Amino acid sequence: xxxxLKNVSFTYMPDTPLAQQAIKNVGxxxxxxxxxxxxxxxxxxxSTLIQHFNGLLEPLAGEVLIDGRRIGSEISALLVRQKIGVxxxxxxxxxxxxxxxxxxxxxxxxxxxxxxxxxxxVRSALKMVGLDYFExxxxxxxxxSGGEMRRVAIAGVLAMNPSCLVLDEPTSGLDSIGKRExxxxxxxxxxxxxxxxxxxxxxxxxxxxMVDRVVVLNEGKIEFDGSPKEVFLKRDDLLKMGLDVxxxxxxxxxxxxxxxxxxxxxxxxxxxKDSIVCALERRSR
Amino acid sequence: xxAFSKLxxxxxxxxxxxxxxxxxxxxxxxxxxILTTLFVVNNFLGFxxxxxxxxxxxxxxxxxxxxxxxxxxxxxxxxxxxxxIHFFFTAGKPIATFGPLVVTEEGFKxxxxxxxxxxxxxxxxxxxxxxxxxxxLTDGIESLLTPLKKIKVPAHxxxxxxxxxxxxxxxxxxxxxxxMKAQVSRGADFESGNLFKRARNLISLLIPLFIGIFKxxxxxxxxxxxxxxxxxxxxxxxxxxxxxxxxxxxGMVTLLFLIMAIFAGRL
Numbered sequence: 001x002x003x004x005l006k007n008v009s010f011t012y013m014p015d016t017p018l019a020q021q022a023i024k025n026v027g028x029x030x031x032x033x034x035x036x037x038x039x040x041x042x043x044x045x046x047s048t049l050i051q052h053f054n055g056l057l058e059p060l061a062g063e064v065l066i067d068g069r070r071i072g073s074e075i076s077a078l079l080v081r082q083k084i085g086v087x088x089x090x091x092x093x094x095x096x097x098x099x100x101x102x103x104x105x106x107x108x109x110x111x112x113x114x115x116x117x118x119x120x121x122v123r124s125a126l127k128m129v130g131l132d133y134f135e136x137x138x139x140x141x142x143x144x145s146g147g148e149m150r151r152v153a154i155a156g157v158l159a160m161n162p163s164c165l166v167l168d169e170p171t172s173g174l175d176s177i178g179k180r181e182x183x184x185x186x187x188x189x190x191x192x193x194x195x196x197x198x199x200x201x202x203x204x205x206x207x208x209x210m211v212d213r214v215v216v217l218n219e220g221k222i223e224f225d226g227s228p229k230e231v232f233l234k235r236d237d238l239l240k241m242g243l244d245v246x247x248x249x250x251x252x253x254x255x256x257x258x259x260x261x262x263x264x265x266x267x268x269x270x271x272x273k274d275s276i277v278c279a280l281e282r283r284s285r
Numbered sequence: 286x287x288a289f290s291k292l293x294x295x296x297x298x299x300x301x302x303x304x305x306x307x308x309x310x311x312x313x314x315x316x317x318x319i320l321t322t323l324f325v326v327n328n329f330l331g332f333x334x335x336x337x338x339x340x341x342x343x344x345x346x347x348x349x350x351x352x353x354x355x356x357x358x359x360x361x362x363x364x365x366x367x368x369x370i371h372f373f374f375t376a377g378k379p380i381a382t383f384g385p386l387v388v389t390e391e392g393f394k395x396x397x398x399x400x401x402x403x404x405x406x407x408x409x410x411x412x413x414x415x416x417x418x419x420x421x422l423t424d425g426i427e428s429l430l431t432p433l434k435k436i437k438v439p440a441h442x443x444x445x446x447x448x449x450x451x452x453x454x455x456x457x458x459x460x461x462x463x464x465m466k467a468q469v470s471r472g473a474d475f476e477s478g479n480l481f482k483r484a485r486n487l488i489s490l491l492i493p494l495f496i497g498i499f500k501x502x503x504x505x506x507x508x509x510x511x512x513x514x515x516x517x518x519x520x521x522x523x524x525x526x527x528x529x530x531x532x533x534x535x536g537m538v539t540l541l542f543l544i545m546a547i548f549a550g551r552l
Contacts, residue, residue, distance in 0.1 A: 081472055160471060
């Protein structure tokens with residue numbers, strides 16, 4: 001197990017009248033190479049949960065294990081932060097250096113890598129997010145487009161050489177080109193580089209198309225955990241929580257209810273189209 | 286963040302009470318009078334009068350005593366320091382000795398009076414902020430400063446600046462927390478290391494923070510202009526401050542108490 005949470009609970013401002021329990025007894029684990037989608041309505045505790053993955057928050061009860069070792073006592077926080085890269089919402093707000101190179105190099109510098117190693121890491125991190133090293137390395141991050149800035153910020157985390165990348169709504173606020181760029185690179189990182197990815201997103205179409213496993217968090221508890229097909233079949237429960245269901249899944253479920261024989265686990269336009277055409281042909285026969 | 290949550294001084298305590306509903310201008314003016322009285326009064330009898338009055342006020346404001354005490358926590362050290370310095374280092378008639386140190390009657394009296402004065406000072410001021418929301422406070426200050434516009438004091442602009450500054454404090458704290466966590470996730474260490482390394486890491490926090498502040502300021506200015514904000518000239522307000530009968534009464538009672546305290550305090 002890469003990440004393992006055992007009965008984790010967390011409360012903000014404990015022992016005050018303002019105390020607020022954000023995570024309630026969550027047990028959850030992620031295997032190497034998985035692509036997990038973490039979804040939940042606003043305030044369900046997603047952002048709080050991911051801060052436990054790299055030791056930014058310490059659980060009030062329960063424990064967090066990385067590679068089977070307990071954060072703090074058996075594995076140092078710095079090592080955990082190297083292994084588990086966390087990309088927060090609007091990560092472009094963390095850029096601060098005057099060149100893209102220096103900003104991406106911030107992480108490896110903190111890890112005390114040698115100069116050659118730093119250059120190598122920056123080069124490969126920028127490549128992973130699809131930015132040309134020589135074109136971008138000397139530019140100021142503040143002159144880039146929104147999508148490029150975000151990719152530089154993600155490269156800054158990738159340069160830590162993590163084995164798992166956690167992203168909190170990496171596509172929010174981007175135009176559709178910027179979104180697609182980021183998502184294709186994430187998919188490639190998972191498939192080609194074997195990087196474990198945990199993706200928080202509100203866009204269920206995005207989630208359904210990309211991930212192997214969906215975890216639904218609601219009011220600090222894990223409500224569902226399974227393949228996209230299993231989870232999105234609980235359409236009514238999800239809608240009740242204030243979550244969407246992928247448009248295709250919604251369509252297929254409705255067609256199914258009306259007696260059309262269509263499979264429910266399709267999330268690609270062409271497949272959905274073909275299956276509907278097939279079902280219509282069968283019916284007309 | 287945890288350190289800030291323990292500080293009550295300067296915080297608003299949201300309940301409904303006679304004092305919460307009073308006109309903020311009245312509260313500011315009365316605070317000014319009470320502070321003056323605290324400096325005029327020079328004996329224990331006067332302070333007893335004022336303390337009794339403050340006790341009544343706290344009860345009327347429905348503020349728990351634990352909040353008042355927590356507000357005093359940051360000044361404990363200063364009070365103790367004042368006490369010790371006065372006890373042992375004032376010339377006069379000795380009343381007790383601790384080894385080489387001599388406590389004098391004058392020192393005892395001055396030290397205690399000064400400490401009591403200081404504690405009461407903090408309590409009164411925090412009573413104002415406990416019972417008055419920041420918005421009301423700036424409204425009150427603006428209204429009180431309005432006559433000074435004649436001598437070119439930018440009353441409205443000052444109040445608007447204060448309102449905006451107050452509004453942004455929590456946002457900036459949140460933002461700082463967020464950026465700090467992002468940089469810590471990239472291996473930054475804000476807590477240990479030598480001075481040079483720490484300063485370098487601080488840059489990674491300060492630059493994004495400043496960029497964020499300027500961006501916010503820009504956006505806010507744009508949002509205000511697109512809603513036709515052009516300064517205070519001719520602007521009407523949503524909450525019009527009015528002195529009600531109860532407010533006049535509060536004012537009278539307070540002044541009466543203060544006059545008594547001053548008489549008792551100058552005996």
